[in-house]
Amino acid sequence: MAIDHERDLGLAREFWQNPFSIHSPALAALMRELRREDPANRHFLLLVDPGRKWMLARTDSHSATGFSFYEDKLFDSPEEAEWEIFRLRWKRITGRELPLSFERGANQ
Numbered sequence: 001m002a003i004d005h006e007r008d009l010g011l012a013r014e015f016w017q018n019p020f021s022i023h024s025p026a027l028a029a030l031m032r033e034l035r036r037e038d039p040a041n042r043h044f045l046l047l048v049d050p051g052r053k054w055m056l057a058r059t060d061s062h063s064a065t066g067f068s069f070y071e072d073k074l075f076d077s078p079e080e081a082e083w084e085i086f087r088l089r090w091k092r093i094t095g096r097e098l099p100l101s102f103e104r105g106a107n108q
Contacts, residue, residue, distance in 0.1 A: 002035045005096040013102045014091065019082040034089040043088050045081045049072070054081040 011027045023031060037043070040061040045054045046069065056073035059066060075081035087098045 001029045003030060003033055003090070003093050005090075005094040009098075010085070012098055016084055016102050017085055019079050019086070034093065035084065037089065037092070043085050045075075045078075045085065052076065054078060056081070056084060 008030060011024075011030050014024060014027050015031070040059055043056065043058045046057045047053075048055045054075045054077075056070040056075075058068050058070075060068040073084065075084065083101075087100075088097050090096070
């Protein structure tokens with residue numbers, strides 16, 4: 001599945017609205033495409049304070065530890081953290097930025 005920023009923006013909104021729900025078939029297909037990252041450069045979330053804080057990290061074959069940690073990218077909710085990962089993957093594939101959030105109730 002090729003991801004198209006304009007066409008698939010509604011799917012991004014669907015994920016943003018409920019990242020932990022059972023996704024529609026179209027969103028599930030999009031998620032599979034987004035998750036096809038190079039394992040040597042894959043973003044993931046590190047739980048730094050159980051139930052309270054998540055940090056963005058990624059595998060990094062050039063780092064001595066094999067990981068890079070983004071201490072300036074801390075999240076107070078798993079939904080917020082998952083959205084950031086989604087946005088990074090989206091940009092990697094489409095070259096376009098997604099908004100930090102969508103307006104609730106809008107269709108775009």
